Amino acid sequence: xFAPAPFLLKDTSVSQVMTQVCIALVPGIAAYxxxxxxxxxxxLVIASLAALLAEAAxxxxxxxxxxxxxxxxxxxxTAWLIALTFPPLAPWWLVATGTIFAIIVAKxxxxxxxxxxxxxxxxAFGVCIVSFPALMSxxxxxxxxxxxxDQVNVILGLAPxxxxxxxxxxxxxxxxxxxxxEGAFDVTHLLANQDIYGNFxxxxxxxxxxxxxxxxxxxxxxxxxxxxxxxxxxxxxxxxSGALWLYNPAHFASxxxxxxxxxxxxxxxxxxxxxxxxxxxPRGKLIFGAGAGLLAxxxxxxxxxxxxxxxxxxxxxLCAPVIDLLTQPRIFGMKxxxxxxxx
Amino acid sequence: MxxxxxxxxxxxxxPTNKTQSLGKPxxxxxxxxxxxxxxxxxxxxxxxxxxxxGDKVLKGQLIGEADGWISAAVxxxxxxxxxxxxxxxxxHPSGLDALCVVIEPDGKxxxxxxxxxxxxxxxxxxxxxxxxQAGVVGLGGAVFPTHGKLTASKTVPMEEMVINGxxxxxxxxxxxxxxxxRAEEVVRGIxxxxxxxxxKRVLIGIEDNKPEAAAAMxxxxxxxxxxxxxxxxxxxxxxxxxxxxIRVLTGKEVPAAKRSTDLGVxxxxxxxxxxxxxxxxxxxxxxxxxxxxxxxxxxPRNYEVxxxxxxxxxxxxxxxxxxTDGIIMGGPMMGFLVPQPDVxxxxxxxxxxxxxxxxxxxxxxxxxxxxxxxxxxxxPHELQPFEMYWFSRAKNFGKTQEYHIFDCIECGCCSFVxxxxxxxxxxxxxxKSEIWAREREKNAADQAKERFEFxxxxxxxxxxxxxxxxxxxxxxxxxxxxAEAAAAAAAGDTAATSPQAADAPAIDAEKAARQAAxxxxxxxxxxxxxxxxxxxxDNLTPDQQQAAAEIEARRAAARLAVPEAPxxxxxx
Numbered sequence: 031x032f033a034p035a036p037f038l039l040k041d042t043s044v045s046q047v048m049t050q051v052c053i054a055l056v057p058g059i060a061a062y063x064x065x066x067x068x069x070x071x072x073x074l075v076i077a078s079l080a081a082l083l084a085e086a087a088x089x090x091x092x093x094x095x096x097x098x099x100x101x102x103x104x105x106x107x108t109a110w111l112i113a114l115t116f117p118p119l120a121p122w123w124l125v126a127t128g129t130i131f132a133i134i135v136a137k138x139x140x141x142x143x144x145x146x147x148x149x150x151x152x153x154a155f156g157v158c159i160v161s162f163p164a165l166m167s168x169x170x171x172x173x174x175x176x177x178x179x180d181q182v183n184v185i186l187g188l189a190p191x192x193x194x195x196x197x198x199x200x201x202x203x204x205x206x207x208x209x210x211x212e213g214a215f216d217v218t219h220l221l222a223n224q225d226i227y228g229n230f231x232x233x234x235x236x237x238x239x240x241x242x243x244x245x246x247x248x249x250x251x252x253x254x255x256x257x258x259x260x261x262x263x264x265x266x267x268x269x270x271s272g273a274l275w276l277y278n279p280a281h282f283a284s285x286x287x288x289x290x291x292x293x294x295x296x297x298x299x300x301x302x303x304x305x306x307x308x309x310x311x312p313r314g315k316l317i318f319g320a321g322a323g324l325l326a327x328x329x330x331x332x333x334x335x336x337x338x339x340x341x342x343x344x345x346x347x348l349c350a351p352v353i354d355l356l357t358q359p360r361i362f363g364m365k366x367x368x369x370x371x372x373x
Numbered sequence: 374m375x376x377x378x379x380x381x382x383x384x385x386x387x388p389t390n391k392t393q394s395l396g397k398p399x400x401x402x403x404x405x406x407x408x409x410x411x412x413x414x415x416x417x418x419x420x421x422x423x424x425x426x427g428d429k430v431l432k433g434q435l436i437g438e439a440d441g442w443i444s445a446a447v448x449x450x451x452x453x454x455x456x457x458x459x460x461x462x463x464x465h466p467s468g469l470d471a472l473c474v475v476i477e478p479d480g481k482x483x484x485x486x487x488x489x490x491x492x493x494x495x496x497x498x499x500x501x502x503x504x505x506q507a508g509v510v511g512l513g514g515a516v517f518p519t520h521g522k523l524t525a526s527k528t529v530p531m532e533e534m535v536i537n538g539x540x541x542x543x544x545x546x547x548x549x550x551x552x553x554x555r556a557e558e559v560v561r562g563i564x565x566x567x568x569x570x571x572x573k574r575v576l577i578g579i580e581d582n583k584p585e586a587a588a589a590m591x592x593x594x595x596x597x598x599x600x601x602x603x604x605x606x607x608x609x610x611x612x613x614x615x616x617x618x619i620r621v622l623t624g625k626e627v628p629a630a631k632r633s634t635d636l637g638v639x640x641x642x643x644x645x646x647x648x649x650x651x652x653x654x655x656x657x658x659x660x661x662x663x664x665x666x667x668x669x670x671x672x673p674r675n676y677e678v679x680x681x682x683x684x685x686x687x688x689x690x691x692x693x694x695x696x697t698d699g700i701i702m703g704g705p706m707m708g709f710l711v712p713q714p715d716v717x718x719x720x721x722x723x724x725x726x727x728x729x730x731x732x733x734x735x736x737x738x739x740x741x742x743x744x745x746x747x748x749x750x751x752x753p754h755e756l757q758p759f760e761m762y763w764f765s766r767a768k769n770f771g772k773t774q775e776y777h778i779f780d781c782i783e784c785g786c787c788s789f790v791x792x793x794x795x796x797x798x799x800x801x802x803x804x805k806s807e808i809w810a811r812e813r814e815k816n817a818a819d820q821a822k823e824r825f826e827f828x829x830x831x832x833x834x835x836x837x838x839x840x841x842x843x844x845x846x847x848x849x850x851x852x853x854x855x856a857e858a859a860a861a862a863a864a865g866d867t868a869a870t871s872p873q874a875a876d877a878p879a880i881d882a883e884k885a886a887r888q889a890a891x892x893x894x895x896x897x898x899x900x901x902x903x904x905x906x907x908x909x910x911d912n913l914t915p916d917q918q919q920a921a922a923e924i925e926a927r928r929a930a931a932r933l934a935v936p937e938a939p940x941x942x943x944x945x
Contacts (some may be wrong), residue, residue, distance in 0.1 A: 036785035042792045243588075256746075362628070
């Protein structure tokens with residue numbers, strides 16, 4: 031009999047970790063389904079099925095144990111993040127294509143679980159927004175009260191995609207309005223008078239973001255993530271948006287608007303914290319998070335895409351190995367004696 | 374007493390499982406049917422056996438003599454007859470065997486004459502010598518000969534002496550009970566160490582889950598009239614690691630490359646202090662120790678056990694459950710399954726845990742690393758275990774060293790928290806042993822190279838000497854001829870010639886021939902050296918030279934015709 035020490039092990043596993051990430055997404059999903067529309071639940075199912083199918087096929091091809099890896103939950107997390115970042119009424123095949131691409135190309139072609147240099151969900155978003163820019167930019171107008179059946183029909187392509195389905199995101203609408211009517215409007219005026227804006231940011235969406243924040247805080251409390259990435263991400267976003275907002279409040283939205291808009295909260299707590307494609311050293315995580323927050327702002331405000339989180343994370347994924355290499359922490363005994371926390 | 378404690382990073386809190394074996398006082402384990410006493414029970418030289426089969430021995434009689442300064446003597450644990458001095462399987466994961474003295478007890482348990490000594494009358498040298506002769510070694514598990522740690526540094530003043538009563542490993546309670554029941558002798562033992570090392574402070578660290586032990590120690594310190602500080606430290610595995618306890622109590626961090634004495638700290642286990650006291654003032658060498666017998670048994674308990682007692686006999690005292698399928702020596706975090714149940718209890722044996730799948734469920738299958746970083750957060754030495762894992766797996770051992778693999782104390786915290794169930798410590802042990810093996814190979818190759826070069830040199834010298842002899846012979850021939858000619862001439866001439874006149878040309882010829890031969894030999898040697906050393910290795914950095922040397926060594930060792938790519942090639 032051979033069993034190496036330690037004989038005692040903590041009760042933990044990859045599938046436990048992934049399950050807890052999914053649980054942490056629930057408050058955000060609930061707000062999403064309640065305030066934006068229950069179609070998101072259908073998208074979550076579609077994405078999950080596509081992810082499991084692609085995962086099973088790839089595991090089969092790579093001759094890996096099916097049950098062990100299908101149950102690890104990593105494919106589901108990827109699927110959910112994809113569903114949550116795609117427009118809720120996107121056609122089913124768009125979500126499925128994105129998910130399958132993420133699992134096959136971004137995950138398994140790089141070696142599967144734990145080996146992917148890029149966040150698979152963000153690869154899916156990037157690929158789809160470049161390939162299908164129109165569909166990826168159609169967000170349902172606020173106040174669109176379609177019954178679930180009709181929403182499902184839209185997703186499945188059984189009902190026509192009417193104009194009301196293809197509004198812009200609050201972030202995009204702001205950008206467009208400011209570009210079209212240079213000087214005629216200011217941000218405060220826009221936010222107060224346009225229907226798509228709520229109290230702080232996009233109507234409804236702002237509470238979805240708060241849901242993600244709550245889930246993220248729970249993950250931090252459970253030690254699934256450390257504080258570094260979310261703090262650096264949101265800190266950088268607040269710093270840069272705050273500076274520009276103070277400089278010209280008529281032209282730039284407030285930090286609060288940016289924090290609660292688009293994928294900022296999802297990105298800060300669920301995407302930039304992905305350990306596989308992100309940084310692992312404490313200082314590395316700070317650089318990674320800050321870089322992602324800064325790039326997300328630049329892309330969403332000055333770039334051509336509705337939101338910048340996906341590309342910001344992918345760009346930082348590229349830098350992660352080098353950042354890790356350069357930020358290796360000093361080890362026990364290799365710093366000044368006597369320094370450090372007192373009990 | 375209020376004192377600022379320091380923290381070490383990382384650490385884990387496994388279930389302590391200590392209460393099971395704390396219920397009853399220490400019991401004396403009966404003398405077993407047979408004692409197998411390994412000679413090598415401490416770090417350092419293997420003691421030489423001084424008894425042979427058939428010898429009668431008394432309890433405490435020397436059976437293995439310390440070999441060198443860092444080595445500790447071994448004694449007969451009870452009276453009886455030496456059955457054999459032979460190889461037996463050791464309580465070590467390798468299952469290798471080593472020389473043991475096997476004793477059949479006579480049941481009388483008759484001591485050698487013991488001479489109680491007041492150690493204050495002895496010089497420090499005498500105390501150290503007595504400790505060595507009594508076989509006193511670190512009983513916390515490292516079994517380093519204690520006398521070797523008791524010489525104060527001449528350059529660094531000894532500031533703190535740390536006494537380790539933390540006992541952080543789950544299940545183990547032998548130090549706890551020792552402190553509860555024999556605190557005074559522990560304190561007096563610490564007094565011996567204190568007198569030898571003269572530290573400014575003596576700090577006794579005890580994890581705060583042992584309030585009874587701490588209270589007993591405090592009372593003993595007071596009763597003996599010492600000024601030692603008994604300090605409860607937070608229960609956090611591995612707070613009982615020497616470096617961690619030193620950190621917690623003094624704030625000092627001992628790096629892998631240094632000794633604690635370089636920082637003015639020395640650390641001893643409480644049980645070591647106890648045996649030192651018994652050895653010096655009672656003349657009792659280390660022939661027994663406290664062992665916690667626990668795990669999958671009916672009656673977990675601490676026993677005073679004779680060294681050499683077969684583990685299965687000891688385990689029987691605690692009545693193991695029928696599904697017991699192995700014996701763990703040590704704790705569940707750093708212990709190991711012994712290769713067979715009848716291996717002997719040695720000085721390093723602090724705990725036996727009966728193993729069963731019920732108690733320690735088989736590990737779930739290993740998954741890929743997801744770089745979650747839990748291991749890095751748990752590592753008390755602030756290493757990046759997952760990085761070392763990647764490189765160990767890839768056999769990129771140079772990189773593992775860049776990530777400080779030799780700072781790893783193999784405490785098991787990383788494996789404990791890993792959600793992917795990767796046996797990280799195993800990977801690190803593998804990497805370390807590979808690095809050591811390569812180091813040895815390299816040394817062997819270096820020696821071989823040296824031998825080869827010396828042989829070449831010798832052959833050159835012999836050739837040169839031969840040439841010289843030939844030249845001498847030729848010169849002698851020439852001189853002879855010249856002499857003959859001269860004689861003929863002299864015979865012709867009537868005048869007497871000086872002997873120098875005839876000898877001079879002969880000596881010149883001899884000298885010239887010798888010089889020519891030496892010159893030729895030197896030139897050949899030079900040519901050979903140049904041929905042997907290609908020019909492109911002349912201007913290498915030390916790193917590259919080392920890499921090249923390692924390649925050479927491996928090639929030589931493996932007799933490979935095809936050069937292998939160096940595993941620790943540096944990307945420059």
